[in-house]
Amino acid sequence: MQINDPLLTKKEAAAILDVSIPTFYRRVADGIVPKPIKIGTLSKWPQSEILSVIESAKAARDA
Template identity: 70%
Template sequence: MRIIDPLLKDKEAAPLLGISVPTFWRRVADGTIPKPVKLGSTSRWPQSEILEVIERAKAARFEAA
């Protein structure tokens, strides 16, 4: 059985990170958030990649201490 990894719009992914859509795009530009999957003219992010951004941030808080 194959697990489906939903593709999220910027307006769906930004709230998961607790940031605004403009800040979301700034984080894409600086590499904090992966570049989108392009489907024609639309941009989408696999949900798993957004959750990985959260996991990396959680791990980094212990490394910085």
């Protein structure tokens, strides 16, 4: 079984959420965006987790 869930950089993840990189890191600190996966010195976010942030915001809006 192969799972295709690309790992995104902070720039790519912030672009999907349409926020600046400093705002992206504020949302990580707030717990709205999950903490990154650390690979050596790199920080990466699974695309599925970034997309689930959007889905959670939509669900909260509709609740």
